[in-house]
């Protein structure tokens with residue numbers, strides 16, 4: 001098993017910069033997930049680590065050895081591709097054994113490893129089949145088996161589940177998590193599905209336009225997004241953003257006035273830029289508490305989405321900005337009604353006009369009570 | 374209402390008539406060759422549209438000629454060797470041209486395309502010299518060598534087209550598994566490309582089997598000739614006394630294998646022809 | 654061009670067409686990217702894999718072509734290739750109490766004319782017939798596969814064989830064509846197709862059209878089968894007559910494929926040899942440039958003169974190719 005270190009890694013295609021100054025430390029046995037919107041460079045970064053693309057600039061170290069100039073097998077990586085890329089003319093056995101044979105393992109070792117891998121992935125009965133005679137989930141497992149048969153130090157996955165249907169995705173996701181526990185290998189996993197990211201990762205790396213936006217555990221990213229981008233990316237449905245006015249309040253906190261939700265005091269430090277100016281308030285749908293409104297105040301309910309376990313209210317602010325709010329199902333509200341919204345200040349986030357999160361005043365003071373005016 | 378029905382019936386009749394005419398046009402000459410070849414020589418000069426009595430005399434005459442048998446042997450030897458060589462060189466070249474991007478690739482493609490447009494006559498004297506230098510004159514070896522000039526370019530071209538269609542991730546998987554380019558080509562791509570290889574091999578075979586100019590020029594003696602030359606040179610006492618019966622029999626003998634191949638593999642041949650041309 | 658180097662294998666293939674062509678900015682600094690090991694290994698392998706083919710082509714095409722060019726400037730003869738003397742352009746044109754050389758040979762000029770005439774007529778006929786055949790094969794009817802296989806037969810028959818078969822069918826005394834024509838009363842005396850100077854070119858064209866139409870038809874058919882059906886449905890809904898649909902919709906859409914087929918055929922027709930050699934031998938009325946060159950080279954053993962004729966043929970074909978590529982590029986450039 002191995003650690004991976006990226007130091008100011010850059011990648012260009014011609015004159016387009018696809019990866020910019022990415023530095024990252026991945027420790028031995030860690031499960032790291034790269035997420036980000038389409039085209040942000042996740043696959044490219046993974047392929048740089050794999051050795052399928054060359055690094056334009058910067059260093060890539062595996063276990064403190066610079067590997068920029070090594071081939072994928074020399075780096076000791078295994079990779080699972082989005083399309084599985086199984087060798088269509090080889091049986092499952094041969095697919096798994098291919099890399100082992102090329103590594104000049106003797107016959108007995110090959111056979112042992114293949115059978116062992118097959119057992120771990122429950123492919124025992126399928127070894128003689130051709131890939132075309134397998135289901136999607138089974139193919140996926142063969143692809144994983146092929147990647148891990150050589151006992152690589154690092155396993156790379158590029159959106160391995162995106163070709164599976166929803167149920168199978170959940171199942172395979174669990175299997176991958178289980179596999180990580182069992183093998184203890186360092187794993188790097190690319191996805192744009194944040195549920196996969198949240199459930200699998202020890203640490204998530206959020207990429208945006210080729211640079212690292214934030215890294216952290218799923219919980220850190222969810223609770224303390226470092227930027228509006230991350231806040232919007234992690235969590236589903238998306239965090240609500242509202243433009244509000246803020247001014248300093250008391251020692252270090254600030255007072256914001258939210259159209260339609262009154263005034264709140266948050267323990268966030270305004271920086272000089274945002275003092276008195278417009279900042280962005282972010283509150284997750286699950287942190288908004290709707291209360292039936294009386295009279296003309298509050299928000300109009302445009303739509304109610306019933307999902308069985310929960311329901312979503314689609315609202316509109318007086319300024320016409322959309323808002324989503326989660327309630328228990330069945331919802332007590334119906335389309336056309338009005339609600340007022342409330343939220344706990346410690347669950348609200350503030351971002352300056354550049355999208356950076358405003359830091360809390362102090363961790364211990366985080367729970368300052370809110371006042372309704 | 375009934376006018377429309379009449380019109381559609383007429384259209385249908387017209388269509389089938391057209392199909393019939395086209396099929397007749399395409400098939401009749403060969404059919405007529407078969408008919409002629411099966412006639413006894415006494416009836417040869419009476420035109421008839423079908424065979425009344427089958428007589429294998431012409432076939433016996435042709436097949437009892439050692440030079441014709443030698444010609445068939447030479448043709449098979451030459452065509453098969455040409456196919457093997459063209460596929461071997463074509464596959465490796467197609468991997469390079471289809472799957473690797475490198476400086477000079479476009480130039481190589483242009484060279485290949487350019488050679489496929491060479492008129493054979495333009496290299497005749499130079500090639501004659503090469504063949505004599507290599508001591509291959511009047512031997513199948515000289516033909517095998519010279520036929521690469523037209524089989525290799527289109528083999529490379531068609532195989533490159535097919536090679537490009539293989540998914541990138543498959544090759545990347547092989548790279549991650551530690552496969553060298555040679556292993557990737559032979560163990561991963563070749564098994565997947567066999568339909569394309571059958572197609573190109575077939576086209577190369579037909580081209581080599583049918584070639585005439587080089588075979589005529591680079592062979593001298595009856596025993597070294599290929600079938601097309603042998604047929605072209607079958608002669609009677611004078612120009613006006615050609616032995617048409619045996620000529621037709623010989624023609625049928627060398628054509629039947631091709632017609633069978635074409636009918637069996639027509640789909641593949643069509644895909645090969647269009648792959649080679651559409652990309653051009 | 655520089656971008657090509659930085660792209661990696663194998664994702665370089667057509668995945669990001671926008672990726673090439675853009676040049677690397679000079680501001681990149683001293684660390685020039687050299688590609689991964691894998692990539693360098695692949696480029697090396699690519700050249701290695703190309704080597705046999707390139708050597709092959711050099712031996713059978715490049716070198717012989719150069720030698721042909723050289724011979725055309727010498728007085729080489731078939732028996733003494735080695736002892737050839739340089740004589741400049743005398744094989745092409747020389748003044749020695751009157752003009753001599755190929756360019757002064759009326760027979761050569763006739764062969765040029767014959768070649769062009771043959772190419773123009775036969776390729777045009779093949780294009781028209783090819784489209785008709787393709788349209789028929791594109792229709793859905795029972796036995797289509799069989800009909801298509803039947804259409805391929807002329808293409809598969811060796812040229813020599815088809816020339817022989819047609820020679821027999823066109824035989825002046827016992828040929829079935831004359832028999833048919835006499836039977837329906839189109840002619841009243843048998844025609845000697847291959848011997849009569851005014852007919853022999855048509856006989857040759859007839860055979861070539863018969864043999865080559867399937868090729869054109871197949872390429873056009875492939876294009877037809879890729880046409881989007883919604884065009885037709887729209888046309889049908891608009892109540893446009895089928896003839897109009899053909900000329901307004903179908904023909905423009907299959908034109909690219911037809912052009913490819915036509916250029917392939919034209920290049921073949923310009924270097925035509927076998928059909929004519931077998932059908933009418935070296936007769937002047939059907940002599941083409943290839944026949945002329947080979948006759949000089951082999952039968953008259955005049956390698957110098959014959960090579961000059963070959964060189965001229967090569968030049969003409971190269972010119973046609975270049976013009977075609979140039980026009981093709983312009984058309985594409987304008988269309989995209």
Ligand SMILES: Nc1ncnc2c1ncn2[C@@H]1O[C@H](COP(=O)(O)OP(=O)(O)OP(=O)(O)O)[C@@H](O)[C@H]1O
Pocket residue numbers: 013016018036037038039040041042043044045192660661664665668669671672
């Ligand atoms: N070979 C290449 N040549 C040029 N540009 C490329 C190449 N490969 C990737 N890119 C560009 O780099 C950017 C990042 O691509 P990448 O495939 O890494 O995105 P991604 O984050 O994996 O997206 P997705 O979620 O859609 O898979 C894209 O803008 C893409 O167009």
Ligand SMILES: [Mg+2]
Pocket residue numbers: 042043044
């Ligand atoms: Mg990707």
